[in-house]
Amino acid sequence: MFQTLAKSLFGSANERHVKSLLKIVDQINALEPQIQAMDDATLQAQTAKFREQLAAGKSLDDILPEAFATVREASLRVMGMRHFDVQMVGGIVLHRGEIAEMRTGEGKTLVATLATYLNALPGKGVHVVTVNDYLASRDAQTMGRLYGWLGLTTGVIVPNLPEPVRREAYAADITYGTNNEFGFDYLRDNMKQERSQQVHRPFNYAIVDEVDSILIDEARTPLIISGPTDDKSDLYVALDAIVKELEAEYYEADEKSRNVSLTEDGTEEVERRLAAAGLLATDNLYDVENTMVVHHLDQALKAVVMFKRDIDYIVKDGKVVIIDEFTGRMMDGRRWSNGLHQAVEAKEGVRIEPENQTMASITFQNYFRMYPKLSGMTGTAATEAMEFWDIYKLNVVEIPTNVPVKRIDEDDEFYKNTQDKFRAIAKAIREKNEIGQPVLVGTVSIEKSELLSRFLTEEGVKHEVLNARFHEREAHIVAQAGRLGAVTIATNMAGRGTDIQLGGNVEFTVEDELRDMPEGPERDAAIDRIKATISAEREQVRAAGGLFVLGTERHESRRIDNQLRGRSGRQGDPGLSRFYLCLEDDLLRIFGPDTLFAKMMNSNLGEGEAIGSKWLSKAIEQAQKKVEARNYEARKQVVEYDNVMNDQRKVIYEQRAEVMDAETVDDVVHDMRQDTINTMVANACPPGSYPEQWDIAGLRERADDVLGLDLPIDAWLAEEAVEPDVIEERIVALADDKLAAKLDGIEPQIWRHVEKGVLIDRLDHNWKEHLATLDALRQVVFLRAYAQKTPLSEYKQEAFGLFEAMLEGIRTDVTRVLMKSELRMPQPAPPPLPELPAFLTGHIDPLFGTDDSDGSSRATGQEAFLGSLAGSPVAASGPGGADMTDPWAGQEVSRNAPCPCGSGNKYKHCHGAHA
The missing domain is CATH 3.40.50.300 (P-loop containing nucleotide triphosphate hydrolases)
Known part of the structure; x- marks a missing residue:
């Protein structure tokens, strides 16, 4: 009651916030006559003036009123559109890193120009994120006229752009593109071998158009870059046939969670059919040897029972194309993971593409949280205000309409x-x-x-x-x-x-x-x-x-x-x-x-x-709230699991960037070698153990495998009171000597390049394998709930241990490759052959003197070359050998060597017969 009374007297928190922003709008409006009086050249010079003020120490907030007034006037002159006062409020909200909820038709695209221009002035780049490529291109073209008139550059990111063009677009003051393109470019950048190959600049500021669609609807699934794995088409087809023949009584379908599970009778029936088809490695379906079959069986069940053609996907040009459940649009290039897409392809009888292995991935939540400042705009955000704040720390501000709604x-x-x-x-x-x-x-x-x-x-x-x-x-x-x-x-x-x-x-x-x-x-x-x-x-x-x-x-x-x-x-x-x-x-x-x-x-x-009736509509709304809450929990769970990977991703990508930027990584490689040897000795000779308990054979085998060293370990052990740290020092010395011998005579610059290349390659390989392991762990960790354990906590603990193991694997791999590989210097390229003279259409056969000037046959390269060396037609030879006028005769050639004329005979039996 008191809350309602207070709201009626003082307005809601949103109304009070908007009212406070109107004071800044008054300042902008007060500047309008002054800005209107400027000629075009003076108005265009405002950009340089603002940049000078920022360089002198002013903040963006200090120049906001004049910058917004400048954009309003420039927009009127260039595009014939003047920003309303409520659009100015929207621009301020965007600049402050909040979400502006504006009704359809209120001109959100124009609103974005205000905050975009202001935040592009420092030259660090502004990303404007749209929901599809058409809107990105359209907005970059239409609003780019305004930015260009004011002296700012605009780029647009669309699929299949060449790398140089893409890099140039990111270097612009303002870059338009879709959330997918920005995200995938970030992942691809972190797979590049050289810093110069990357396209992204450091993150600065992003405005997300239709922010609810991008940060809520599309955030349920992560962005994944993947590579093909082994082809298992026959397995998909066989399982699809078994599932299609399975009666409905053998499985239970849950449409809410979109899961299908076999009943007890169904398990026995499927087990029998799989065994008859020869797909089981053992008699029991759930033996560890049959794990892959069980996984793909689940996906086949889901594909046949839950996924409907023309609702969840369509078949176009012999391919299964996913349909976005929110937009109804085809999602070309997107594929379901974990074998589900292959199961649907088997169901529809189209060509089955190989299953993919994750090479890099990130959720939209963690991608967009990397921007120091993030804002968005949409017509509908208030219903998801809690999620925007919980996940992105974004406040939603409802902007009043320019004219009251009559709908x-x-x-x-x-x-x-x-x-x-x-x-x-x-x-x-x-x-x-x-x-x-x-x-x-x-x-x-x-x-x-x-x-x-x-x-x-x-x-x-x-x-x-x-x-x-x-x-x-x-x-x-x-x-x-x-x-x-x-x-x-x-x-x-x-x-x-x-x-x-x-x-x-x-x-x-x-x-x-x-x-x-x-x-x-x-x-x-x-x-x-x-x-x-x-x-x-x-x-x-x-x-x-x-x-x-x-x-x-x-x-x-x-x-x-x-x-x-x-x-x-x-x-x-x-x-x-x-x-x-x-x-x-x-x-x-x-x-x-x-x-x-x-x-x-x-x-x-x-x-x-x-x-x-209103009562029924209210009941429907309550049902929708329940579904929204369930979907929010699903998205939140995706973020919570990805947060674990995100911490590890940051470490790996930061280390990768440091390696790419470093002049030399020899100290890193040296430390890795030391750590590898330390671990090797510690595992074979545990602290506090006796020499007779040491695994000497294992140490010798490990040293040979990783370092390529044949350790004189027996001689060392014959010495009195040899300690593990002494053994470690001696192995380090042997490894250093071996490496020094290998590098003798090799340019240091070449070896530095090799070290960087090996380090990045092994880091990428182990990270890819680690992602695959985490994917598998994520799919099974929920089963630990049956043991009264929290799956997320278990996942965090397991993931940390796996990350430690991955780092150890990187150190070992780098050491093994650098110690055991043979560095072969490339052979110098053979000197280029002299250009052949122009081929003649007619020439004299050097052996038989026959003329081919009629063109009935063409000279081979060798014949033409030899003919050109002759300089003049060769006189016909008699039965006694070459004529003395023959240029091949009398040359200083060994008598038993092949004749230089190319006949294949020895010189003494050919043109050297009378020499």
Whole structure:
């Protein structure tokens, strides 16, 4: 009660925060007349002026009002767009490293220019992260005009860029790209052999567009760079055949967790079928020898029972392509790990790609936490505010709209089954279509889009179906969804970042209709006609009620529903939104309480009847909150496990960077050799033990394996009171002498290069193997919960021990390679042969004197070369040998040597016969 009273008197914490920022906006507005009075050259010179002020010791906060006023005026002159005051508030929020929640149509892309420009002034680089490559390219091009006018450089990162171009893009003041490209470049950089090959600069500041999609939705799975392992196609196919023949009574499916497990009878049945197929190494399915078969059996079960075609994936050009469950977009190049993708490929009968082994990985959470300053913007973040703070320490600030929202959000309508629901949807769309009101329909899958399309076709409603296959086409279709009578079916997230304007989008219409028309008066007149047409159509759409957003079912997350609703009612436009639900929707079927919905609706609803109430909508919202909490826990668990690896990743990548930057690593290599010998002696001669207890044979074998030394250990032991530290010193001395002998006569610079190369190579190899071990550990450690142990704590403990073992392995590997390898200096390249003279089309055979000038055959290289050496035609030889005018005769050649003419005969039997 007191809290409600205080809120009514003083406003919410968010409102008070926004109110405090409006004071800074007043300062920016006060500077506007002064900035407006500047000519273009003076305004452009502001950038140099700000940089001088920063060099003199001023902070970014000190120059913020004038910098923001500069960007506002420059934007008006370059792009014809002036920032609203609420956009200025959004820019301040972004600069302060917070999340700006701004409704759809409020101009988030323009807001980002304020914080981007200000933070790019120090020259350390600003990354603007978008959800797809099309938006990255589009924003870099459109906003790059503004930055370029103000003297800043802009780069864009898209797939398949050449390394030099990519490096140049990162060197720009502002770099646009997707979260995947930035993350993968970071991982690839840490696999490079030389610092000069890397593309990333040190992390500085990032603005994440659609921050909820990138930092929440896509953060459930880590970025992984992997390489192929052994081909096991036959195993996948065999297991797929067994699983497809398995009756449903033999397994239990849990749709909430998307897991499938065999029943007790199922285990026996599968064991029998596997044995009959010859796939088991022993009689017992769960013997350690059958671990791989069990793992791939689980994946085959999951692929056949849980993963549905056209919902979880599609088959395109003979390949299984994953569909993003949130966006409905194809995720080309992405593959499920741990053999799941191969199991789906076997299920669909397409070519099975080899399973991959992880070579480098990182979660989005740990990647973005490396930025010293991070901010983001989206239309829907408040529902995930707690997660943003817990994981990223980002505060969410709700920015008020420039114009009050007039959209009407109606209560949900509930139907008994999918058929009834879709009939009602098609009827509602037809009614709206008849009065010209545009309709945007949000679906959760390709399957549902195509089902609704069939119902609309039966109703005779012309419509566009957008399954978000191509980002650019997607943006064009969604941008025109506000035209008179338009009906657009799209996945809930399709076209994010694209503004739906009532009556149509001028920019996209001009691009579509006037693409081939050259610049000139005719084009300008055509643009004016398009603007007039769209303006008139906008008024008609407003009169019809604005954009009608229709949701075909509720998503697991309230955020996705809010994103769909937010498509309508931009900048004070009228609008309407409504969701249609039924008992067969996934959310209600899997997570809804049976007693609440099923019993009541089955008994009270007839064919085609609907029910709607605030109480039911509230109950749905509660179900969504439960699912959101469950998903948050899943993401949090991913982060907690990756945090363990992240600590180790930092150590490895820092060591790797130090090695690359170092002039020489001989001290590191020397210490590794010392540590390896120390461990070797300590294992064979434990402290406090007697000489007769020492493992002398093991020490001798280990020294030979790692150091290539044949130790005179027996002679050492014959001495009185020889201690382990003495043995260690002698082994070190022998190793140093052997290495010194090996390096005798070798350039020090060459050996330094070899040491660095070996060190990086062995570090990479052991890290890759360590990642594979951690992946395997992560999959089984949860079983320790049955022993009343905390899986995460067990994972941390085991991972630490494995990391220590990996470091020991690196030291041993580096020592072994450098001690036992033979350094072979490359042989000098043979001197280049003189260029052959131009080949002749006709020449005289040096043996038989026959002329080939008619061109009936062509000279071989040797013949032409020899012919050119002759200088003149050779006289025909008589039966007695070469003519004395023959240039081959009389040369100083050994009589038994081959004749230089190339005949193959000895000189004395050829041209030396009369010599």
